[in-house]
Amino acid sequence: MTDFRDETIQLAHGSGGRATRRLIEGLFAPLLSNPALDAMGDAASLEVDRSRLAMTTDCFVVNPLSFPGGCIGSLAIHGTVNDLAVSGAEPVAITAGFVLEAGLASSVLRAQIEAMAGVARAIGVPVVAGDTKVVEHGKADGMYICTTGLGRVHERADLDPARVRPGDRVLVSGPIGDHGITILVARSEIDLETDLASDSRSVLAMTRALLDALGPGVKWMRDATRGGVATVLNELADAAGVGVAIDEPEIPVRDEVRGACELLGLDPLHVANEGQFVAVVSGEDADHALESVRSVPGGEQARLIGEITEAPARTVLGRSGYGSARVIDVLIGDPLPRIC
Amino acid sequence: MCLAIPGQIRELLPDDEMAVVDVMGVRRKISMQMLVDEPATEGDWVLIHVGFAMSKISDEDAREQLRVLEAMGDDADAQAEARGYAFGHAEDESGGPAS
Amino acid sequence: MKYVDEFRNAELIKRTAEEIRRLADPDRRYRIMEICGGHTHAIFRFGLHQLLPKNIDLVHGPGCPVCVLPSARVDEGLEIARGNDLIFTAFGDMMRVPGSHGSPLEAKARGAEVRMVYSPLDALKLAQDNPDRRVMFFAIGFETTTPSTALTILRARERGVSNFLVHCNHIMVPPPIRAILDMPDMTLDAFIGPGHVSTVIGCEPYRFIAEAYGKPVVVSGFEPTDLMQSIAMILRQFRDGRCEVENQYARALPWDGNPAARRAMETVFEPRESFEWRGLGFIPGSGYRIREEFAAFDAEAVCEAPGVTTLPSDPRARCGDVLKGALKPSECELFGTECTPETPVGALMVSSEGACAAQFKYAHVTISA
Incomplete structure (x- = not known):
């Protein structure tokens, strides 16, 4: 059964937010279904000759x-x-x-x-x-x-959202939003000038260091491309049936990215990255995880930004640091600058 | 309804009453035409909306507000009594020197 | 001093919250409308409503220009552009606003020439860069934005740019507030005034709210400490038995606003007899049109508007009741079911600062922070 009912394909179907999910979950996944695809990871997991x-x-x-x-x-x-x-x-x-x-x-x-x-x-x-x-x-x-x-x-890797538990911690590999803002500026529609550069890079050395250090203590990883960190965290919350609570003051964001986001009314959590990943590690290994990523050149600015919670399930919360919190939703369509 | 954000004037451009402003390291050319009555200079902070400077930001009033906020909770009634709580009436238009 | 982070300081926010708790009379309710959609957005983004005592309700007002824009205007703008082979330009906010036949973004995906701009000056530049095409700026916004459109038209005239047009949908803040105050089931106690609109019009235009209707007004900035301080100032007016207009945002807002901006606005625009607001109906004197002197830049005057059929809005969408504070967004039967930010039925679901979208995005989960 497919339940994708949208009449035509719109740009939003490609932007990594809800429309993309509707397309994938309503059309591609049911028609092409098989165990490797159904896991819906960034890559399919296959076993060939053991x-x-x-x-x-x-x-x-x-x-x-x-x-x-x-x-x-x-x-x-x-x-x-x-x-x-x-x-x-x-x-x-x-x-x-x-x-x-x-x-x-x-x-x-x-x-x-x-x-x-x-x-x-x-x-x-x-x-x-x-x-x-x-x-x-x-x-x-x-x-x-x-x-x-x-x-x-990796022989010690055991990545599976089903292994994610309340008390696990969320790690991000470095400052977010550089790529998306760089592209926005480079398109020149908005006429901004910055010294920013895309974070386009391989994260392999960092994920390898993390797996070498923690093995199965690493439970889930995603690179936060289209839709940004907010989108991958929502995918995690859904796939694992847990809540994710992040501490907003802990999220690393460069000044220029913040400035562009303030000016254009965007949320850095929705801005694309091409060289940052988010990982969930077991609570007791969190400090070790942070050290191992930070020991890799380019990983120095990694941070622990939050934790897995039981409730509210399937929801990502941003905690303000002064007693309030907000729901961090997935992106709806492309991020568009706003004036009001 | 209207997103406006403080930025600092880096450079006044000779033509078109424009200026380059800096918002946390992001630069953009904006129009200074709305500030003709009270021209701003390099280093001043202005409020920016859709590519126009709307008003100058008064460092003095900003500091005064922070002082009032910091005093809250200590002895709120006393400080509010002394201050009347409302600052910014017709006589104290902002536009003081920005740092 | 960067004039942003200082006013997001956690310690200061906590202090303002304590101050509000101390000032609030537990034996009464306070229904306070933040007029401005930017305030609504900030309240949810910073979770400020969670810091207030239970007897303070924040009611989200009509101050979101894309939310109150009726679909007929969107239809007309797109149709004028299509029928006259114009390049349609608008702010990013407008791109997803649904008309009867889709949004500008959908029109673009179907092949229409639709461009997003950050400033009306960018639309003018596009016209100057494409002398063989005509460029229309679909202008929206309250008095904060209107002067920028006015100055752009003045510049176009000064430079002799003849291929630049404006479709004017600029609207005013005071008339809908009066309309809301005149509604029979109005239950509001006080208003948080729009700080950025006031940088143009100043604080005087709100005097009637305090003097004729007896409701305190505090014109506020947009950072968390600004909004919290404004609420405290309102509570203090109640405690002291005062009812006046106060300016919390003195660092950026002179009491008299910006006379130069008003001069530009008045040179180019004049009030329309009446303008339609989504959810509120026609409100006299609430919109601007381009003066005859500048008719050469007025898309409505220059271009034929080919017959546009606007579909009637869904009668089940109760945007009007939400706007005037009589209904909470979640009490509307379409909320979160047929009407979501991705498939908005009513206007308040369109912009992230619309009362319904804000509630949908940020408040559908009970939060214990």
Whole structure:
């Protein structure tokens, strides 16, 4: 049974919020249902000849193609590696499909592929296959990239939302919102200027350090891309049937991201990241978890931002630090700047 | 109904009565046309709404408010009596020097 | 001093909460309307209602321009743009506001040329950058925003930009407050006044609320300590038997507002005889239109509005009762079922500062912080 009733596909169906969930849960999941898909992780978990493998796929659509701190090419590799990393896996190989718009300058394409190659080399994952399609001018924003990533699951990893319990703690790997605000600024519609750069990076070294240190003490991980930290925490609350309470003063946010959010009426928790993940670790291992992430270069600003609670179930609360709290909901549609 | 946020003037631009303001490290060009009666200068703080400076922020009044807030709870009645509680009437328009 | 964090200080917020508890008379109820949607948003974002004693109710007012905009205006704006091959520009807030045939964002997904702008000056720049196209700015907002549209039109005239148009939906704060105060089932005791609107109109225009209707008004800033302090100031007026207009927001708000902004506004705009508010109906003298002198920039004057059919609003949506404080959002039968922020039936569900959307987003769970 599928219960997706929306008449047409709207941009909101791709923005990572409720509409996306409605599309996935109402159409894709029921029609394509199988145990690996039904787990709804960032990567599917497969067992082949008694090896635990993780497999993920991702499409990259970004305008502009290059922005401070990254480009669609580096994003494609980082995003794929990160989906594997937060699934507790070490990447083994990546494939990439390219949809190119007729008229795209070869120099632009070359720069993107060079960026992909550089990033893949640095992480140590080969791009082992590819495919190319060219569409008419005007039918794509320059280029789109679709990837598949294959990884081998860390032997001590046991990531499963069903293992999340009240008293577990929530860790975030660093300051949030850099990517989304950088892209918003780079699009120049809003005409803001900042020194911000996207956080596009691999989180593999951090997730590896966390799993090496805690093994099954790590219960759940997600990279907080579209829809931001708020969205992944809501997915956690739903999947685990628990409450998530975060302490808002503890959330690391750079001044520039805050400034842009204040100016445009956005919530940093809804802004996309491309190099930050959120993890749930058992309460007694929390300090150890924080140390292990902070010991990795780039992980110094990791923070424990909250805890898992029993009630209110399936809800994310932001605690203010002065005796009040608010419900932190998933994003509805794309984040749009507001003036009122 | 109206989102407005304080920013500091970094640079007055010669043309168009515009200025570059800074909001926590984010910069934008805004119009200073609404402040013609009471021109602002570099370093001043202004309230920004849809790309326009709406008013100058008075450091003096901001500090005064914080003083009143800090006194709350200590001896609320005494401080309120002394202060009358309402500041900001016709005679004390804001526009004092900002730091 | 950054003028933001200082006023979000946890210790100071706690002190204001204590002060409110001390001032509130436990033997009575206080129904206080925050007029401004920005205040509604701040109250939920910072959880301020949870810090108040049970006998203080905050009633969310009509001060959200996208919420009170009737679908007929959205329909007309989109239709004028479509029928005359204009580029439609509007603030991000407008993008999801439903007309009878969808929102500007949906029109864009169907192929219409719809752009989001942060400032009316950005729409003017778009017109200057595209001299072979006509650009229409769909203008919304209260008196805070109206002067910026006025100054943009003045600049367009000064520069001789002839491909820039404005569809004017600017509205005023005092008339709907009077309309609410005149409603027979009105139960409000006091008002938190809109600090940012007042940076233009000043505090004088609220005097009738205190003097003719006997309801205290405190014009407030938007940070948590501002709102809490304003509530304390209202309670103090009740305790002392005073009834007046006070300015809590002196750091950014001169008592007299901004005369230069008002001059620009009055040069370009004049009051309409009547303007429709979603949920409140037609209110005399509550909207602005572009003066004849500037008709060349007035989309309503320049463009044919092709016959627009506006569908009647759902009679079960009780936005009007919520706006005047007679009904809590959750008491409406559509709330949270057919009417949600993603599929809004009524206007108050549209903007995150609409009373219903705010309640849906932030308050549907009982919170014990």
